[in-house]
Amino acid sequence: MSPPSQARDGAGQATVDVSEELIATLKKKAVTLRKHIIRMTHNAQSGHPGGSMSAADIVTALYFHVLRVDPKNPTWPDRDRFVLSKGHACPVWYAALAERGFFPVDELLTFRKLNSRLQGHPELGTTPGVENAAGAEGQGLSFSVGLALAARMDHKPWRVYCILGDGEQDVGQTWEAAMASSKYGLDNLTAFIDRNGIQQEGRTEDIMPLEPLAEKWEAFNWHVLTIDGHDFRQILAAIEEAHRTRGRPTAVISRTVKGKGVSFMENKIKYHGAATSDEELKLALAELEAQEASIWP
Amino acid sequence: MESQRTYFGRALVELGRRNPNVVVVGADTTESLKSIEFGKAFADRFFQLGIAEPNMISVAAGLAAAGKIPFATTYSVFGSAHTYNIIRQNVAYTNLNVKVFCSHAGLTVGPDGATHQINEDLGLMRGIPRMTVLVPADGPETGKCVAAAAAMKGPVYCRFSRTNVPTITSMEDEFVIGKARVLRDGSDIALIGCGLMVARCLEAAEALKRAGIKARVINLSTVKPLDVATIDRAARETGGIVTAEEHTVVHGIGGAIATAIAANHPVPMAYVGVQDVFGESGEADELLRKYGLTTENIVDAAHGVMKRRARSE
Numbered sequence: 001m002s003p004p005s006q007a008r009d010g011a012g013q014a015t016v017d018v019s020e021e022l023i024a025t026l027k028k029k030a031v032t033l034r035k036h037i038i039r040m041t042h043n044a045q046s047g048h049p050g051g052s053m054s055a056a057d058i059v060t061a062l063y064f065h066v067l068r069v070d071p072k073n074p075t076w077p078d079r080d081r082f083v084l085s086k087g088h089a090c091p092v093w094y095a096a097l098a099e100r101g102f103f104p105v106d107e108l109l110t111f112r113k114l115n116s117r118l119q120g121h122p123e124l125g126t127t128p129g130v131e132n133a134a135g136a137e138g139q140g141l142s143f144s145v146g147l148a149l150a151a152r153m154d155h156k157p158w159r160v161y162c163i164l165g166d167g168e169q170d171v172g173q174t175w176e177a178a179m180a181s182s183k184y185g186l187d188n189l190t191a192f193i194d195r196n197g198i199q200q201e202g203r204t205e206d207i208m209p210l211e212p213l214a215e216k217w218e219a220f221n222w223h224v225l226t227i228d229g230h231d232f233r234q235i236l237a238a239i240e241e242a243h244r245t246r247g248r249p250t251a252v253i254s255r256t257v258k259g260k261g262v263s264f265m266e267n268k269i270k271y272h273g274a275a276t277s278d279e280e281l282k283l284a285l286a287e288l289e290a291q292e293a294s295i296w297p
Numbered sequence: 298m299e300s301q302r303t304y305f306g307r308a309l310v311e312l313g314r315r316n317p318n319v320v321v322v323g324a325d326t327t328e329s330l331k332s333i334e335f336g337k338a339f340a341d342r343f344f345q346l347g348i349a350e351p352n353m354i355s356v357a358a359g360l361a362a363a364g365k366i367p368f369a370t371t372y373s374v375f376g377s378a379h380t381y382n383i384i385r386q387n388v389a390y391t392n393l394n395v396k397v398f399c400s401h402a403g404l405t406v407g408p409d410g411a412t413h414q415i416n417e418d419l420g421l422m423r424g425i426p427r428m429t430v431l432v433p434a435d436g437p438e439t440g441k442c443v444a445a446a447a448a449m450k451g452p453v454y455c456r457f458s459r460t461n462v463p464t465i466t467s468m469e470d471e472f473v474i475g476k477a478r479v480l481r482d483g484s485d486i487a488l489i490g491c492g493l494m495v496a497r498c499l500e501a502a503e504a505l506k507r508a509g510i511k512a513r514v515i516n517l518s519t520v521k522p523l524d525v526a527t528i529d530r531a532a533r534e535t536g537g538i539v540t541a542e543e544h545t546v547v548h549g550i551g552g553a554i555a556t557a558i559a560a561n562h563p564v565p566m567a568y569v570g571v572q573d574v575f576g577e578s579g580e581a582d583e584l585l586r587k588y589g590l591t592t593e594n595i596v597d598a599a600h601g602v603m604k605r606r607a608r609s610e
Contacts, residue, residue, distance in 0.1 A: 077364070124362070124391040131362070133391045136382050142352040143387060146359020146367075153320075153341065153365075173383075176352035184344070 015233035016240055022065065024295050026232045029099065030060040031292045034261045036095035036108050038284045041275040044112035047120065050271035052092040054196040054229070054256040055163055061235040062161055063096040071101035074128040080158050081147050083132045085140020085174075086165030086194065087121040088273070093130065094118050102129035138171025140164060141191060145180050148189040148249075159243075163192045167199030170208045175220065181249040182221035189249040190242040191222075194229065196258035200272050217251040229254025262287050298461035299436040302400050305457070306331025308440035309368060310338045312447055319447060320360055322346055324353045324371040330400050332370040350375045354383040354397070361393040366447055372406075373399035373456045377418035388452045389425045395453075396446045402432075402456035403543035404571065404588055405493065405581035414576040414584075420548030422454040423521040429474060430520040431455040432542075434495040435464045438518055441472035449474060456492070458543070460581040463496045466516075477524035483511035486599050487531035487538045491517045491550050494541035494569070494590065501541075501595035512599060520550055525557050532562045537602040539567045541595050543585075546570040565605045567598035 033056045041047035063069075067080045084093050091111065098105045103117070110116035117127050121135030132143050144162040151158050168174050181189055195213070197204050204210050217224045223245045227234040235254070242250035258272065259265030262284040265276075276284055313319050313335050320342040327333040327345060336343030346353045350371060357367035369376065376399035377384070388395045399418070406413045422430045431446065431453060433439040439457050446453040465480070472478075480495070481502050488498040495516045502512040513535055515527060532538060538558065540551035551568035558564060571588055585591055 081363075124393075133386055136386050139351070139355045139383060139387050142355030143359040143362070145352070146356040146361070146365075147363050148359075149344065149356070150360050150363030150365050154363075173349075173351040173355070176347075176349035177355070180344075180346055180349070180352055180356065 014237045014241065016237045018233065018236060021297060023232050024297050026060050026064055027295045028292060029064050030056050031261065031288050031295070032099060033060060033092055033095040035285060035288050036098070037091040038262070038276060038281060038288070040091045040094070040108050040111040042281045043109050045275050046112055047091055047275060048088040048273050049091065049275065050198065050258040050265065050268070051086060051089045051165060051194065051196065053260045053262070053265070054258045055089050055194045056092050056260065057230045057232060058163060058192050058194070058235055058254055059092050059096050061232055061239070063100050065236065066239055067161070068158070069100070069129070071129070074102055078156060078158050081131050081144070081160045083140045083144045083147070083160065083162040084122060085134055085162055086137065086168055087134025089165070090122045093122065094127065097127070097129040100129070103127070137165065137168045138173040141174055141177035142180070144189055144191070145177050145184070145186065148186040149184060151188055152186070160189045161192070162189070163194055165199070166193060166195045166197065166204050166210060169193070169210045169213065178217065178220040178222065185247045186249045187246050190239065190252065191249065192252045192254050194256055195253050196256045198258040198267070198269050198272060202269055214253050217253070221248060223248045223250040224253065225250065226253045226255065229256035230260060261291065299464050300461050301433065301436050301439040301457040302329070302331045304436035304440040305398065305400070305443060306334035308443035309335040312443055313339050313342065316366065316447065318364065319366045319368065320344070321368045321370060322353050322357050324348060324350050324375065326371045330370045332368070350380045351383045354380045354395070355387045357395045358387040358391060358393050361395045362391070366394055366396070368396045368398055370398050372401040372413065373418050374401070374413055374415040377421050377454065378415055381421055385425055389427045392427055392451060394450055397454045398443070399454070399456045401459040402492070403458065404576045404584040404590070405458050405460040405543065407460065407581045407584065408578045410578040411575040416543070416545045416571040416576065418456055419520055419542070419544050419550065423553060424548070427452055428521060429453045431474065431518060432491040432520055433457050433518055434492060434516050435462050435466055437464060437466050437468050437470070438472060442518070445472060445474050458493050460493070462493045465496050465499060472518070475519050475522045475524060477519065477527040478516045479513060479527070480516050481512070481514040483513035484535055485511045486603060487513045487515060487535040488541065488595060488599065489515040489517050489528065489531065489538060489550070489554060490541035491520060492543050494543055497590070497592045497595055498541055500592040501599065504592065504596045505599055510599065510603070517550055520553065523553055523557055525561070528554055528557055529561045532558045532564045537565050537606050539569060539595055539598045539602055541569040541590070543590060544570055545573055547573050565602045565609070567602050569594050569598050
């Protein structure tokens with residue numbers, strides 16, 4: 001029997017026994033990524049900071065603790081695959097890849113500029129470490145299914161991690177992929193749903209109600225966990241549980257805050273697709289630097 | 298008369314035997330497409346994904362990203378129009394090695410009617426950067442498209458017919474992607490066709506011969522990349538072109554050829570094809586007659602082109 005799903009109300013979450021040092025390192029790295037996101041989108045005066053910041057802790061946990069990838073050999077065949085289905089959140093991906101050493105950190109400020117390797121939405125084959133093209137929503141989970149099937153056919157241990165937006169739960173193809181994943185029992189596939197509750201034009205529950213979301217994924221025969229997507233212990237515990245789960249893919253519904261980390265951006269619909277002003281940039285960076293300084297050890 | 302789908306299924310199995318990286322994904326049309334034959338031979342490399350073509354295309358893209366050579370197989374209307382932006386973003390923009398092979402193209406789907414008769418897929422697919430677009434003329438060529446598509450790297454769209462078609466090529470004929478084949482030489486006019494219209498071009502050339510007109514017939518089995526050299530030579534050496542396609546004339550091979558020769562050596566042209574309308578239920582031959590896609594239509598178009606040319610000389 002597979003382990004029971006975590007409680008859906010966020011209470012009694014499992015955590016993992018990891019050191020304070022690791023958690024502090026990840027927290028610091030996540031702040032670094034958020035600073036990059038703010039600078040990149042400010043410099044471009046466009047892009048999608050809100051949904052990049054909501055996913056920052058999950059991306060940090062994956063790239064700085066979980067994924068087996070080689071920045072010197074981005075196409076190493078046995079690497080784990082990270083697929084960003086919500087392609088508009090690519091600033092967080094680019095920031096993580098640069099910090100992980102896939103390309104120079106300096107290059108981040110070319111984001112959305114002419115002749116840049118850092119396109120406004122991810123392009124496969126251009127940016128070292130980018131695994132999929134995304135922009136039109138709802139294709140990433142299907143793409144992940146193809147990857148996971150290939151790993152299984154080749155008896156390879158590498159795993160596939162896909163981050164979907166909650167706006168993407170509107171897209172029919174997401175559910176086509178959900179059915180295919182459970183049909184083939186893809187236990188090498190883990191999907192994080194960045195449940196920040198906001199999409200381009202408003203609250204997800206106003207645009208197109210998604211709840212009960214966990215029950216939907218369960219009805220599609222996924223193993224479902226609901227976590228606080230900003231709590232590293234819960235993120236790492238969910239990943240461990242997904243690894244232990246046999247015969248079913250795991251969906252991690254990650255309760256997050258759009259614009260997380262900058263007080264005036266949090267939960268603001270505006271920052272789905274708007275950059276900060278010069279004044280806001282200073283305030284945002286000051287807040288993030290204060291957070292960085294407060295992280296122990 | 299032979300089934301292109303039978304050749305397709307057989308070629309997939311042969312390819313699967315030669316190349317363990319070949320996989321097939323389907324969308325509840327695999328018996329009809331004969332891609333089920335691959336599934337019977339290689340169950341672990343065959344994925345039935347249900348009536349979910351967008352998912353099928355993206356799954357194929359993921360398989361390709363991990364080094365597989367996926368063939369995504371369904372009816373043309375679903376494999377091109379219903380999946381257009383999936384193919385654009387997940388297959389072509391990514392430049393992945395996905396082969397979309399579709400049957401049931403054009404009017405000759407027949408009684409199922411206009412919902413299933415896609416006459417717009419070639420325009421959709423040839424407009425996408427990096428796409429290779431193939432239209433085999435008969436059974437043997439359909440089999441060769443499978444092998445040739447697998448042998449090249451990059452995205453391919455190939456469409457063929459539900460209806461049986463006359464066999465006009467042989468297994469021994471050379472088939473090269475990007476190369477149009479001159480099936481019959483002639484210097485008075487060029488008839489350039491694709492798919493089941495190539496056989497009608499050959500019949501039209503025979504009819505024109507009886508009127509003393511020597512028609513060159515070209516089988517344009519690669520719609521993209523277009524064999525501009527062969528088309529340009531036909532324009533220069535014959536001075537007039539008739540195109541014939543089971544597709545709308547708005548953005549099919551007629552448009553592609555007109556664009557190419559207008560930049561090089563413009564000559565009078567006529568376009569035999571579907572005239573910017575939807576089809577309807579009916580038998581394949583009835584539909585080809587009603588919508589102006591017969592041998593006689595090609596002959597008439599050739600006479601028209603030659604008259605226009607004579608007036609301008």
